[in-house]
Amino acid sequence: MRYYGCKAKLLDFLSEGVVKTGINHSSVFCDLFSGTTVVARHFKKKGYTVYANDFLEFSYSLARAYIKNNIYPHFSGLKNVIFGVNGHPVENLNLVIDYLNKLYPIKDFIFNNYCPGGTKELDYPRKYFTDENGMKIDSIRTRIQRWKDENIISEDEFYILLTSLIEAIPYVANISGNYAAYLKEWDPRALKPITLKAPIIFESKRKNNAFKEDANILIKKIGCDILYLDPPYNTRQYAPNYFLLELVAEGWFGDIKPKIYGKTGMRAYQNQKSVYSQKNTVMNAFENLIKNANTRFILLSYNDEGLMSENEILSVLLSRGKVQIFKRPYRRYRSINQNESDRRTVFETLYFVKV
Ligand SMILES: C[S@@+](CC[C@H](N)C(=O)[O-])C[C@H]1O[C@@H](n2cnc3c(N)ncnc32)[C@H](O)[C@@H]1O
Structure with missing residues (x-):
């Protein structure tokens, strides 16, 4: 990263x-x-x-x-949700990642605040992610949270999936190195579809x-x-420069959305000033x-x-x-x-x- x-x-x-x-x-x-x-x-x-x-x-x-x-956990709580998740843990993780990659995109917090389609009412519509990638981040983050809240996945499983999402974001973010500002024109990287990869766990x-x-x-x-x-x-x-990774890591819960401000949609970071x-x-x-x-x-x-x-x-x-x-x-x-x-x-x- x-x-x-x-x-x-x-x-x-x-x-x-x-x-x-x-x-x-x-x-x-x-x-x-x-x-x-x-x-x-x-x-x-x-x-x-x-x-x-x-x-x-x-x-x-x-x-x-x-x-x-x-360890590679078993993701056994997902065996009734994702076909084939009852084999070797590494294969199970790959199946879960594959499932998340194919989720239907939805419009939620990231699309509504960091993509041109969701911010077109603003004087400067934000261009951190393409609409398609913003919606995919929304659907993946929301789904991982739901599985955790319903106790279908363990804490370890939750963090492995969240980490794969966090690590995929820099590859498609329309930025020049950090998140303090987005680029005016699309960087070709940002136009590629976001793709999660299975984290490699050290046993x-x-x-x-x-x-x-x-x-x-x-x-x-x-x-x-x-x-x-x-x-x-x-x-x-670090907190303002990587605020979008922080937002995705912290998540959003139903109608309670993080407070953001300014031209870039910065999140408050008073408690994280070093x-x-x-x-x-x-x-x-x-x-x-x-x-x-x-x-x-x-x-x-x-x-x-x-x-x-x-x-x-x-x-x-x-x-x-x-x-x-x-x-x-x-x-x-x-x-x-x-x-x-x-x-x-x-x-x-x-x-x-x-x-
Ligand atoms: C130079 S970076 C570390 C880079 C790391 N060694 C690596 O290879 O990725 C400094 C880190 O310190 C963290 N940090 C700054 N102040 C801190 C504090 N008071 N307590 C804990 N972490 C802090 C920042 O969030 C940042 O991730």
Whole structure:
């Protein structure tokens, strides 16, 4: 998934850092700002017990599906609804996904607020999704919710299906990288029909867990062996930039629809403003986090364009132990309306602390 600060291309760099801990695979690895969960998934695959946390709802859905959930569930409650759902769990999941892909489109919250057909009365009709894709998102989201409310699917099954919908959205959203604005003209990607894919589940016998809490609150309640920190680097808040994923993750219930405002149909995000994205609050929050960390090793990802300087970070980390620094050049995230010259190389830094 395209996501600011996603570490998909830096997993080997992080792994090198984790190898330096000398800690074996049965230990607890906590990804406290897990975003897309790629890092948490990587270490779950390696056999660690993994905790994934982020205060965004869409990220929590991914963490429930990929991290906390350890098996392909049977979807047996759907065997009277979908023909053939009584075989191998992987095949059952594929049948359910196929069923959702073929649902009849309906007009509901997404069509009415984020598609040109549903917003034609506005001065600027919104073009986040084609009418067809908006209606398909509506029918899939509504159906998954109904199955959950009727107890036909379990919580694990619900989050697996919700995750497949969340992960399909970026492929057809008419945006240039984030959801703060839509493109005036249709990007060819957005014209393709939305298609859900079955999430790949990493089977594990460990007590992996998913949380949706403020990092500074959760840190006081958990202990781990390796604490991986990947907080926001700059003033760009995640909640408004990914608000459409949040809306789909949270859902809407009958006549009760989420409150949205402005030209783009933004959702309120007062409770999801990150202290790590504000210059006047970041140092205090970071100090507090590090002070309360109950762990044997701390790994912090940050880059040289961040709100905290290297010296500021070091002054905090040194209070907990010896610090080593590893740097790797990294090409910065680029949205499609930026040109190549905006894309200077930045250094991704990994701070390693033996507590
Ligand atoms: C740099 S991104 C993490 C990217 C992630 N490592 C990945 O590879 O996808 C930072 C994440 O921190 C989350 N976040 C920001 N402030 C937070 C807080 N106070 N508590 C919990 N999560 C927070 C954001 O929602 C965002 O997903």
